[in-house]
Amino acid sequence: MPKSRGKYRFSFGPWNISEGADPFGPEVRTHVSLAKKMRIAKELGFDGMQFHDDDAVPDLDSKVASQIAREAKRVKKMLDDEGLVAEFVAPRLWFAPETIDGGYTNNSAKLRQYAIDRTKTAIEIANYLDTNSMVIWLAREGTYIRESKVARKQVLQIRDALNEFLNYDSRLRILIEPKPNEPVDSAIISTIGHAVGMSYMTDDPARVGVLLETAHSLLAGLDPSDDMGYALAHDKLWSVHLNDQGGLKFDQDKSFGSNNLRVAFNQIRVLEEYAFGQSGEWIGLDVKAMRTQKQERATKHLSNSLQTFKFLLDKVVNMDQKVVNQCIAQRDYDELDRYILCHLMGKRY
Numbered sequence: 001m002p003k004s005r006g007k008y009r010f011s012f013g014p015w016n017i018s019e020g021a022d023p024f025g026p027e028v029r030t031h032v033s034l035a036k037k038m039r040i041a042k043e044l045g046f047d048g049m050q051f052h053d054d055d056a057v058p059d060l061d062s063k064v065a066s067q068i069a070r071e072a073k074r075v076k077k078m079l080d081d082e083g084l085v086a087e088f089v090a091p092r093l094w095f096a097p098e099t100i101d102g103g104y105t106n107n108s109a110k111l112r113q114y115a116i117d118r119t120k121t122a123i124e125i126a127n128y129l130d131t132n133s134m135v136i137w138l139a140r141e142g143t144y145i146r147e148s149k150v151a152r153k154q155v156l157q158i159r160d161a162l163n164e165f166l167n168y169d170s171r172l173r174i175l176i177e178p179k180p181n182e183p184v185d186s187a188i189i190s191t192i193g194h195a196v197g198m199s200y201m202t203d204d205p206a207r208v209g210v211l212l213e214t215a216h217s218l219l220a221g222l223d224p225s226d227d228m229g230y231a232l233a234h235d236k237l238w239s240v241h242l243n244d245q246g247g248l249k250f251d252q253d254k255s256f257g258s259n260n261l262r263v264a265f266n267q268i269r270v271l272e273e274y275a276f277g278q279s280g281e282w283i284g285l286d287v288k289a290m291r292t293q294k295q296e297r298a299t300k301h302l303s304n305s306l307q308t309f310k311f312l313l314d315k316v317v318n319m320d321q322k323v324v325n326q327c328i329a330q331r332d333y334d335e336l337d338r339y340i341l342c343h344l345m346g347k348r349y
């Protein structure tokens with residue numbers, strides 16, 4: 001039986017076990033402590049946790065450096081005790097009043113400085129958690145109305161901010177997570193192509209890569225496996241947020257493979273061809289429980305996604321490459337289509 005070429009390690013963030021609030025209704029489940037989330041991660045077979053800066057140190061903006069250091073070190077100890085590691089820290093640049101109109105691209109110089117300072121604090125927290133990876137989701141870097149900002153300037157402001165972080169910490173690696181919209185109407189770094197392009201604009205492109213989220217590619221009308229292939233061709237796909245999405249709606253963060261198994265299969269096919277994970281890349285699952293899910297069963301989105309990944313990896317590894325090659329040689333892609341569907345459905349071909 002062929003063996004998998006990839007080396008897969010799995011992670012999720014504390015926000016992936018949530019209370020179920022949405023824009024139209026309040027929380028429907030009670031808060032689960034960080035310690036309990038770590039225990040759940042370990043029990044479900046995950047290897048690491050992802051953090052927003054204030055997941056690790058709540059109410060960050062009201063604390064002084066020594067207090068931040070103390071609390072971050074406590075989280076590192078909790079991780080150690082569970083046998084988990086931190087994959088990355090991401091600055092939460094979309095919540096504070098200072099970031100209402102953007103972080104690095106805010107029209108106010110004082111508020112842009114807030115975003116820079118906050119990010120430097122996130123880098124410090126990453127160091128305390130013993131990771132040199134920082135994910136930047138550019139949540140509010142875009143526009144609600146075009147005339148409020150100048151797109152070219154925004155791109156350069158983001159480049160300048162990234163350079164400042166690269167110079168601030170010589171070990172830092174930055175992973176840009178693009179998303180085309182939500183919360184803003186139109187994001188300035190909206191796709192993987194934009195993010196890869198941005199990495200080459202920085203002072204040290206070797207330390208700037210990307211994180212691809214399935215739903216974000218789908219929201220841009222793109223195929224996530226092709227987007228992965230693009231980033232992999234640049235050796236810049238350093239992490240993924242696997243999930244799923246039912247078309248051009250709000251960002252749904254559905255369980256991996258739950259909407260379109262074949263699209264999920266192809267993502268793993270592309271990762272496997274690259275031997276993803278051999279250089280330490282992670283598989284993150286950025287999935288949400290349905291709001292209808294009861295408290296005691298609100299981790300199934302995580303275990304389901306992990307199970308689906310493993311089942312589909314088995315499908316990828318056991319795909320009959322001879323049949324595929326034959327169909328390609330004969331340019332009989334309708335036959336290839338039939339083979340793939342039979343394979344996915346477990347039917348005799």
Ligand code: XUL
Nearest residue numbers: 090137177213241251286
């Ligand atoms: C937003 C999103 C974030 C990032 C981390 O859509 O995916 O959770 O993954 O900041």
Ligand code: MN
Nearest residue numbers: 177213241286
């Ligand atoms: Mn994400």
